[in-house]
Amino acid sequence: EAQVTQNPRYLITVTGKKLTVTCSQNMNHEYMSWYRQDPGLGLRQIYYSMNVEVTDKGDVPEGYKVSRKEKRNFPLILESPSPNQTSLYFCASSLSPEGASGYEQYFGPGTRLTVT
Amino acid sequence: KQEVTQIPAALSVPEGENLVLNCSFTDSAIYNLQWFRQDPGKGLTSLLLIQSSQREQTSGRLNASLDKSSGRSTLYIAASQPGDSATYLCAVSGQSGGYQKVTFGIGTKLQVIP
Numbered sequence: 001e002a003q004v005t006q007n008p009r010y011l012i013t014v015t016g017k018k019l020t021v022t023c024s025q026n027m028n029h030e031y032m033s034w035y036r037q038d039p040g041l042g043l044r045q046i047y048y049s050m051n052v053e054v055t056d057k058g059d060v061p062e063g064y065k066v067s068r069k070e071k072r073n074f075p076l077i078l079e080s081p082s083p084n085q086t087s088l089y090f091c092a093s094s095l096s097p098e099g100a101s102g103y104e105q106y107f108g109p110g111t112r113l114t115v116t
Numbered sequence: 117k118q119e120v121t122q123i124p125a126a127l128s129v130p131e132g133e134n135l136v137l138n139c140s141f142t143d144s145a146i147y148n149l150q151w152f153r154q155d156p157g158k159g160l161t162s163l164l165l166i167q168s169s170q171r172e173q174t175s176g177r178l179n180a181s182l183d184k185s186s187g188r189s190t191l192y193i194a195a196s197q198p199g200d201s202a203t204y205l206c207a208v209s210g211q212s213g214g215y216q217k218v219t220f221g222i223g224t225k226l227q228v229i230p
Contacts, residue, residue, distance in 0.1 A: 033218065042222040043205070058217070090159060104150060105207070105218070107160040 002027045004108035012114045021076045021111050023091030031094045032074040036087040081115040118143045122221035137191040137224045139206030146210040154203045196228045
């Protein structure tokens with residue numbers, strides 16, 4: 001089954017404790033991205049990756065890191081989480097714009113992060 | 117900077133009614149526009165994708181149109197059902213400042229009353 005998986009689904013942590021949210025897709029998609037969703041602000045892009053070893057900042061990259069060592073995986077790293085990073089996080093993947101299906105995005109189920 | 121606006125923010129209709137959700141965007145240089153559905157606390161489910169060269173897409177009771185020149189898209193839902201209750205999100209993708217950018221609207225929260 002084609003899917004994007006995220007782990008963990010729920011996480012409560014304390015300020016400053018490094019954490020990683022994993023994202024994996026099994027569709028051989030080139031493009032992957034991370035979003036955060038906050039009430040009244042909608043979904044905002046944090047980072048994206050065009051392919052292995054190619055990443056770039058989105059709208060709200062501060063406080064986050066990513067890596068793309070393998071095509072299927074795109075982890076989101078919070079080196080020193082702060083309460084303002086409490087949010088619902090989504091990972092998404094798609095073929096590149098030049099792909100046959102255009103740019104249709106497939107989303108993971110979300111990770112609800114609380115930083116106290 | 118691309119901005120996406122969805123109107124109305126919330127909508128409540130009786131079951132069986134046809135309805136239209138609106139999405140507008142400020143920069144017409146887009147690759148495509150995608151409509152999603154989000155149930156409370158859940159992820160996003162893709163409903164329809166319209167390429168920039170297309171005018172509309174249909175799937176079952178859903179029809180989405182795109183007028184790129186005026187920066188508008190509509191999602192038409194025919195014969196609404198209580199199971200259609202959800203938040204509907206519009207997202208446009210394009211090139212901005214040298215990178216691939218996806219911009220979402222805040223969504224329209226739909227309630228279909230039995």
